[in-house]
Amino acid sequence: MSSVSVPGAVLDVDVQGDDGPAVVVLHGLTSSRRRDALLGLDVAARVPGVRLLRYDARGHGRSTGRTVVDEYTWPRLADDLEHVIESFFPGEQVHGLGGSMGTATLLHAALRDPARFASLTLMIPPTAWASRRAKAAEYEASARLVESSGVDAFVALAADAVPPPATHGRPDTVPDVDETLLPTVLRGAARSDLPSTAALATLDVPTQLLAWTDDPAHPLSTARTLHDLWPSSSLVVATTPDDVRAWSALLAEHVHRHDVAVRAGS
Structure with a gap:
């Protein structure tokens, strides 16, 4: 394990490969990282032949973190991401994989x-734009x-919420956030949104979208809107746990295909 200091926090980082x-x-x-593993969302852990950074x-x-709401907004988390990438992969292109808040951080x-970014894989994009206000x-x-x-x-x-069909059978877990920080973290999310669709339409990075059905916190409408913004993107929708388990193979293919393209162009 490693760590990297950013303004207001020390981030715990794991690099393998x-x-x-x-x-x-x-x-x-x-x-x-730990909770994603319990939930079966650590899809990159099953991808061979990569240098894998998780934090x-x-x-x-x-x-660590402080009780400062603005430090948990998505643009601020994007600042952290940029610092992590430059600390461990200076000057390199990277392939980004993010789920929900991680998707938002990557897009900012x-x-x-x-x-x-050589490629992006965006899992279960969160509520955004009009649907963000209620969330x-x-x-x-x-x-x-x-x-x-x-x-x-x-x-x-x-x-009390009905889980999406694609998550059937996953274990019960609790937030991996200290109770003293949790209200601040939630308020940071409340102050956040994806960039505008006009801004996102200008993004030209090979992207695949991995979504699932029947989840109000991660509505399929967000993934479909992003897919429509990027004609060359792909969208795969999971309805069963087996579909989610297949995401590892999709990630591996996406990463290696676009890494070859990057190397061929260099």
């Missing part, structure tokens, strides 16, 4: 510096719930 394309993995809100976002998992970073209010309400009743009340509330 000595050769091959550089792949940087980002998890979702309230998750971590816990600020305030999540083994990374890629718009700033598209040449830094932001939900996050604010959840932050107040944690403050008034504790994290157990927040977990119990989440347990």
